[in-house]
Amino acid sequence: MKLAIARQMLGAELLKLRRNRTTMVVSLLLSVGVVVLVYGFKAIQHASNPVQYGPAGGLGGYSDGVRALGVFFGQLVAALIGTEAGTADIGSGVFRDLVATGRSRLSLFWVRLPGAILITWAFSLAGLALATVASFIFSGGLATPSVSLILESAGWIMLCTSVVAALAVGVGSLTGSRGATLTAVIGWQTVATQLLLHTQSLGSARDWLLTASFGQLMPVGGELAGISMATGIAIAVLLAWTVVPAAVGSWRTVTSDA
Amino acid sequence: MNTDTPIIETRGICKAFGERQAVADLDLEVPSGSAFGFLGHNGAGKTTLIRMLLGLTQPTAGTMRLCGRPVPEERATVLQRVGAVVEEPHFHGHLTGRENLDVVAAVRGPEARGRIDGALRRVGLHDRAGDRVRTYSQGMRQRLGIARCLLADPELLILDEPMNGLDPAGILELRTMIGELTGEGRTVFLSSHLLDEVEKTCDAAAVIDRGRLIAQGPIATLLAHERQELDVGCEHAPRALDVLAGDPAVFDAHETGDGVRVTLAVADGAAAVNARLVGAGIAVFRLEPVRESLEQRFLEVTTRIGAAQS
Numbered sequence: 001m002k003l004a005i006a007r008q009m010l011g012a013e014l015l016k017l018r019r020n021r022t023t024m025v026v027s028l029l030l031s032v033g034v035v036v037l038v039y040g041f042k043a044i045q046h047a048s049n050p051v052q053y054g055p056a057g058g059l060g061g062y063s064d065g066v067r068a069l070g071v072f073f074g075q076l077v078a079a080l081i082g083t084e085a086g087t088a089d090i091g092s093g094v095f096r097d098l099v100a101t102g103r104s105r106l107s108l109f110w111v112r113l114p115g116a117i118l119i120t121w122a123f124s125l126a127g128l129a130l131a132t133v134a135s136f137i138f139s140g141g142l143a144t145p146s147v148s149l150i151l152e153s154a155g156w157i158m159l160c161t162s163v164v165a166a167l168a169v170g171v172g173s174l175t176g177s178r179g180a181t182l183t184a185v186i187g188w189q190t191v192a193t194q195l196l197l198h199t200q201s202l203g204s205a206r207d208w209l210l211t212a213s214f215g216q217l218m219p220v221g222g223e224l225a226g227i228s229m230a231t232g233i234a235i236a237v238l239l240a241w242t243v244v245p246a247a248v249g250s251w252r253t254v255t256s257d258a
Numbered sequence: 259m260n261t262d263t264p265i266i267e268t269r270g271i272c273k274a275f276g277e278r279q280a281v282a283d284l285d286l287e288v289p290s291g292s293a294f295g296f297l298g299h300n301g302a303g304k305t306t307l308i309r310m311l312l313g314l315t316q317p318t319a320g321t322m323r324l325c326g327r328p329v330p331e332e333r334a335t336v337l338q339r340v341g342a343v344v345e346e347p348h349f350h351g352h353l354t355g356r357e358n359l360d361v362v363a364a365v366r367g368p369e370a371r372g373r374i375d376g377a378l379r380r381v382g383l384h385d386r387a388g389d390r391v392r393t394y395s396q397g398m399r400q401r402l403g404i405a406r407c408l409l410a411d412p413e414l415l416i417l418d419e420p421m422n423g424l425d426p427a428g429i430l431e432l433r434t435m436i437g438e439l440t441g442e443g444r445t446v447f448l449s450s451h452l453l454d455e456v457e458k459t460c461d462a463a464a465v466i467d468r469g470r471l472i473a474q475g476p477i478a479t480l481l482a483h484e485r486q487e488l489d490v491g492c493e494h495a496p497r498a499l500d501v502l503a504g505d506p507a508v509f510d511a512h513e514t515g516d517g518v519r520v521t522l523a524v525a526d527g528a529a530a531v532n533a534r535l536v537g538a539g540i541a542v543f544r545l546e547p548v549r550e551s552l553e554q555r556f557l558e559v560t561t562r563i564g565a566a567q568s
Binding site: 002004005008009011012015016019020021088092093094096097098099100101102103104108257258 | 337
């Protein structure tokens with residue numbers, strides 16, 4: 001496929017996603033809105049009772065914000081946008097018309113991935129930017145995050161959200177159903193994973209959970225999954241969670257009747 | 259492509275869904291530059307064939323050529339100049355009409371972007387192009403679907419039941435547009451169960467029933483009966499029947515409300531019938547060939563096949 005067409009297709013994918021008002025508003029609330037709410041609440045608490053409540057910002061506040069974005073709210077945004085990207089054409093019936101243009105089904109699938117990831121990044125990085133600013137503004141004299149930590153955090157959040165967005169695109173392309181995909185991805189990441197992480201009897205099998213790998217690579221302090229593993233294994237797990245759903249989604253896109 | 263080459267050609271095309279044979283051994287030839295009607299009852303296999311032609315589903319057996327090239331082998335090249343609306347046109351409801359065309363133009367390539375305005379004007383949607391498609395009526399969606407086809411600058415337009423949801427004015431507009439498109443040398447392949455519309459819009463047609471092709475050719479040929487019938491408006495119908503009884507030009511005759519209906523035994527027998535009646539002193543005030551509608555012909559053929567199969 002020519003680069004010009006790939007760029008056009010990516011532009012069209014971004015258009016489809018950003019014009020979906022509901023998805024955009026919910027994503028904004030889950031990224032920027034949550035940061036505003038949490039830092040605002042903590043700032044008010046600190047202002048009303050500085051002895052009992054520490055400053056909202058500083059390194060501690062920043063770490064909390066990064067963790068929340070990378071492991072929870074950013075993933076919700078990624079699931080939402082990835083699901084939309086994976087199911088929009090199929091759900092609306094437009095996929096058939098796109099296939100009838102003669103363009104390969106594989107390219108119709110693959111363009112969904114960068115589309116979903118770029119929009120997800122926009123929201124999660126906006127949330128991180130706000131959290132960073134808030135960490136400085138509300139530091140109350142505490143240590144603030146360094147530039148390198150901010151960059152590492154940005155990279156980590158981008159990694160976490162990319163993997164979940166790719167997972168949602170893959171599952172969405174497989175099922176073609178927005179509801180089923182959202183339930184499966186969010187249910188897995190927020191409910192099932194938490195239960196499995198705390199099931200000690202599973203032992204090292206828990207290494208294969210996404211959140212365990214995210215925890216291994218997390219640049220800020222604090223415990224995420226309570227599981228330690230080699231960085232190489234964590235990267236392999238993330239690759240598997242990206243490649244396998246994408247492969248299954250692309251297979252379904254190529255082989256299903258349109 | 260040579261204009262003598264059929265723009266659509268299928269040989270022995272079959273498609274089965276489990277035990278059910280949706281399309282069976284279909285040989286179809288659609289001449290280039292024509293408005294071609296693809297007729298059949300709902301569920302006859304029309305959409306299944308269209309879906310196979312466009313690579314949306316795979317045939318169980320047989321070969322197909324579009325624009326002279328084999329498909330699905332060369333579908334990517336062929337479909338660059340084919341526009342299609344399969345079943346009802348679908349769009350992203352949250353996008354505007356123009357944005358929906360933008361999405362398809364992006365997939366088709368840079369030239370398609372330059373055709374968006376022209377296509378919207380041509381289907382009369384330029385003023386509503388900035389509105390979200392979810393606010394469009396069914397007729398507007400049909401027109402937007404055709405605009406989407408035009409982005410390909412198509413040699414061939416495949417329109418599946420395009421009259422669905424259109425009001426009489428919309429049908430007339432579409433008929434005119436199809437005429438203009440074929441006038442530009444494009445081929446319009448139009449599937450429909452509205453026989454009257456196909457008769458008015460198309461030059462040639464194929465009739466499919468229960469997945470099998472039962473007739474194809476120019477409309478006039480499809481309508482031609484083995485023996486031509488003639489409505490003769492005349493006085494003294496019983497006497498006219500007596501006069502015509504021994505005429506070698508007449509195969510059969512029976513009385514009607516204002517005269518007799520004559521089945522001719524020879525082509526161009528109308529003049530002989532007229533001369534015979536006038537010669538016998540019977541005043542003839544009307545001679546009119548009985549023109550069977552495509553609908554009558556279609557029902558006649560499909561009923562005959564249905565009876566033979568049961």
